[in-house]
Amino acid sequence: MNVQKDLFYAQSHEWVKYLDGGRALVGISDHAQSEMGDVAFINLCDEGDALNAGDCLGDIESIKAVSDVYSPVAGTVARVNDELLDDPARLNADPYGAWLIELEDVTENAELMDADAYENYISE
Amino acid sequence: MSELKTPLYDLHVKYGGRLVPFAGYLLPVQYAGITAEHMAVRTAAGLFDVSHMGEISLTGPDALQNVQNLLTNDFSTMTDGQARYSPMCNENGGIVDDLLVYRKDGQSYLLVVNASNREKDAAWIKSHLSGDVTFKDESDETAQLALQGPKAQEILCRLAGEASLPEKYYTFKNNVSVGGLACLVSRTGYTGEDGYELYTANENAEPLWEKLMEAGRDLGLVPCGLGARDTLRLEAAMPLYGHEMTDDISPLETGLNFAVKMQKDDFIGKAAIAAKGEPTVRRVGLELLGRGIAREHDRVFIGETEVGYVTSGTMCPYLNKAVAMAIVPKEVAAGDEVIIEVRGKKIPAKVVPLPFYKKS
Numbered sequence: 001m002n003v004q005k006d007l008f009y010a011q012s013h014e015w016v017k018y019l020d021g022g023r024a025l026v027g028i029s030d031h032a033q034s035e036m037g038d039v040a041f042i043n044l045c046d047e048g049d050a051l052n053a054g055d056c057l058g059d060i061e062s063i064k065a066v067s068d069v070y071s072p073v074a075g076t077v078a079r080v081n082d083e084l085l086d087d088p089a090r091l092n093a094d095p096y097g098a099w100l101i102e103l104e105d106v107t108e109n110a111e112l113m114d115a116d117a118y119e120n121y122i123s124e
Numbered sequence: 125m126s127e128l129k130t131p132l133y134d135l136h137v138k139y140g141g142r143l144v145p146f147a148g149y150l151l152p153v154q155y156a157g158i159t160a161e162h163m164a165v166r167t168a169a170g171l172f173d174v175s176h177m178g179e180i181s182l183t184g185p186d187a188l189q190n191v192q193n194l195l196t197n198d199f200s201t202m203t204d205g206q207a208r209y210s211p212m213c214n215e216n217g218g219i220v221d222d223l224l225v226y227r228k229d230g231q232s233y234l235l236v237v238n239a240s241n242r243e244k245d246a247a248w249i250k251s252h253l254s255g256d257v258t259f260k261d262e263s264d265e266t267a268q269l270a271l272q273g274p275k276a277q278e279i280l281c282r283l284a285g286e287a288s289l290p291e292k293y294y295t296f297k298n299n300v301s302v303g304g305l306a307c308l309v310s311r312t313g314y315t316g317e318d319g320y321e322l323y324t325a326n327e328n329a330e331p332l333w334e335k336l337m338e339a340g341r342d343l344g345l346v347p348c349g350l351g352a353r354d355t356l357r358l359e360a361a362m363p364l365y366g367h368e369m370t371d372d373i374s375p376l377e378t379g380l381n382f383a384v385k386m387q388k389d390d391f392i393g394k395a396a397i398a399a400k401g402e403p404t405v406r407r408v409g410l411e412l413l414g415r416g417i418a419r420e421h422d423r424v425f426i427g428e429t430e431v432g433y434v435t436s437g438t439m440c441p442y443l444n445k446a447v448a449m450a451i452v453p454k455e456v457a458a459g460d461e462v463i464i465e466v467r468g469k470k471i472p473a474k475v476v477p478l479p480f481y482k483k484s
Binding site for chain 1: 417
């Protein structure tokens with residue numbers, strides 16, 4: 001299972017990539033997409049929504065089941081990845097490229113795991 | 125309770141199957157992925173481990189009369205080497221299970237039951253036997269592999285003489301040598317494609333699987349898990365026990381009229397089914413018009429009025445549509461629009477004829 005090094009991870013298997021200017025991208029890990037199986041639909045929150053860490057940012061519907069996705073950090077939704085909604089299989093093929101939302105005014109979350117810690121977490 | 129392993133467990137691990145508990149067994153839900161496996165069965169072939177299914181034999185001079193009494197279909201017109209599908213009903217006309225009956229000869233029948241119902245069925249059948257008949261649960265000694273898809277015949281012919289294989293759908297041959305391994309080969313399946321189900325002794329299961337994989341690899345044969353088995357049967361609108369059939373749903377309500385022979389002398393549940401008369405509900409197909417996948421128990425509305433419920437739903441990989449089956453009032457007709465409440469969201473859907481998919 002691929003765990004990308006420069007990201008931080010939540011126990012619920014989302015990743016966050018901190019960008020300059022208090023912004024961040026959020027997606028789901030390779031482990032998460034693999035557990036879900038083939039993704040059929042993605043539903044995301046709206047631009048402008050204010051999220052706290054742990055708030056639901058949308059759901060991902062695979063053939064097997066539907067899973068809620070939670071924001072690993074607090075922030076305001078600046079962009080949602082509309083292109084992904086029309087090509088949900090990209091989430092399976094490229095989970096670290098297929099970001100779900102971009103947040104601004106992000107409050108960093110010290111409780112997240114770095115890549116090594118997350119790798120240990122999913123191997124337990 | 126810890127799960128049992130089928131004789132193919134080590135091969136599932138070897139082939140990268142993701143193992144999950146199902147009906148008391150550890151079975152692969154998928155290998156490469158549900159979509160890829162589903163498409164392989166529609167366009168080439170797939171191999172499934174269905175050893176969890178139960179096999180019960182009824183033998184003796186009164187075997188036929190017992191099968192006739194236990195099951196709703198008519199077995200008196202069957203000949204040796206035929207297979208026949210039937211619901212098994214309780215006294216209220218609800219469904220105990222659905223099963224496949226093989227007539228080996230006039231005094232020997234093999235009943236194949238759902239894994240999740242095996243113990244319930246065994247107890248039910250035993251408690252309703254009469255006359256000179258012997259019951260035997262052969263499940264623990266029997267492995268079952270399903271080879272399904274348009275290339276299934278070509279693959280099997282590489283391991284067995286074509287003349288030794290069953291020619292027609294819903295027929296079988298016993299003691300067929302498949303790559304030197306003795307199998308009961310049945311031309312049946314649960315995918316909506318041509319294919320075979322192969323029953324063999326446990327110790328033959330691993331070599332049989334490997335011989336089939338080797339024979340079929342260049343034709344596109346892939347191992348398939350329970351996930352694809354479910355999407356394939358759903359796309360073909362085949363009912364599944366616990367979803368489209370339960371102890372409270374009668375076979376007529378779920379569209380199994382073809383397997384309920386009311387002109388037959390008697391069978392368990394006949395009186396109740398007759399007393400109920402024409403069913404007031406029926407099983408229909410729904411095609412979702414909005415984004416989302418309906419799941420079992422989702423409520424179905426017409427306008428603001430709740431009229432029924434979803435029994436199964438999925439995203440069909442081959443049709444590339446989200447579909448569902450539902451139990452609704454019998455007046456609901458193809459073309460009607462309904463609303464399905466999916467996780468609190470109302471998604472419009474259209475009633476469509478079943479099956480969603482039929483092989484050309």
